[in-house]
Amino acid sequence: MVTKKKAIISKKRFKPITIINFKTYEEAIGDNALKLAKICDEVANEYNANIIIAVSSTDIYRISSQVSIPVYAQHIDNVEFGSHTGKVLASAVRQAGATGTLLNHSENRLRVDVLEESVILAKKYGLKTVVCANDAIVGEAVKSFKPDMVAVEPPELIGGNISVSSAKPEIVRESVKKICDHSKNIVLVGAGIKNNNDFKKSVELGASGILLASGITKAKDPKRVLINLIKDIY
Ligand code: G3P
Numbered sequence: 001m002v003t004k005k006k007a008i009i010s011k012k013r014f015k016p017i018t019i020i021n022f023k024t025y026e027e028a029i030g031d032n033a034l035k036l037a038k039i040c041d042e043v044a045n046e047y048n049a050n051i052i053i054a055v056s057s058t059d060i061y062r063i064s065s066q067v068s069i070p071v072y073a074q075h076i077d078n079v080e081f082g083s084h085t086g087k088v089l090a091s092a093v094r095q096a097g098a099t100g101t102l103l104n105h106s107e108n109r110l111r112v113d114v115l116e117e118s119v120i121l122a123k124k125y126g127l128k129t130v131v132c133a134n135d136a137i138v139g140e141a142v143k144s145f146k147p148d149m150v151a152v153e154p155p156e157l158i159g160g161n162i163s164v165s166s167a168k169p170e171i172v173r174e175s176v177k178k179i180c181d182h183s184k185n186i187v188l189v190g191a192g193i194k195n196n197n198d199f200k201k202s203v204e205l206g207a208s209g210i211l212l213a214s215g216i217t218k219a220k221d222p223k224r225v226l227i228n229l230i231k232d233i234y
Pocket of ligand 1 (some may be wrong): 158160
């Protein structure tokens with residue numbers, strides 16, 4: 001017989017995911033990256049929020065050794081150990097403390113075969129994978145690689161002030177419909193997300209979370225903006 005306590009535990013509410021991509025903004029590289037990562041860590045702990053940060057590979061170690069939230073790489077290359085000067089290895093980012101990686105971001109698109117190999121390597125070294133796609137059709141196609149999450153971001157809205165959830169709600173709906181079968185696949189949406197309304201709308205439309213960058217990295221007071229973004233969500 002399932003006890004009441006067990007039933008309550010199994011009904012644990014899904015917590016929407018917030019991934020903050022630091023990109024290569026000056027405000028989010030080196031010492032600035034560490035400062036921003038500590039703010040994200042503080043807010044995540046204070047609000048019990050599901051916040052992940054995706055940082056430059058050169059900052060993974062310095063950040064992951066000082067925060068408790070998951071730190072992801074922004075990219076890995078499809079190569080193993082060997083003679084690959086300048087490449088970013090899945091194994092190396094894992095050893096530096098990353099627990100996941102973005103792949104195929106619209107600012108770093110990959111050939112399909114390269115993407116598939118990169119997902120395989122990421123999994124081999126225990127990294128969670130977030131594969132980006134510019135629309136629902138591509139999102140559905142990359143699902144075949146079995147990434148942990150698919151993030152759909154219309155490129156034309158990236159870096160702007162109008163969010164995907166307000167400008168193109170149909171993209172969010174369509175992505176959820178095409179990508180989430182049997183609620184196994186996690187769909188994130190991103191581009192132009194700046195505030196609590198944008199986040200709530202994305203979740204109401206069926207997304208499991210958001211991927212954002214400039215709204216936090218370029219904010220004058222990132223802590224205040226981040227708290228405002230996630231309030232009442234967690
Ligand atoms: O990776 C997130 C990104 O592409 C969206 O950027 O600045 O529109 O939040 P932004």
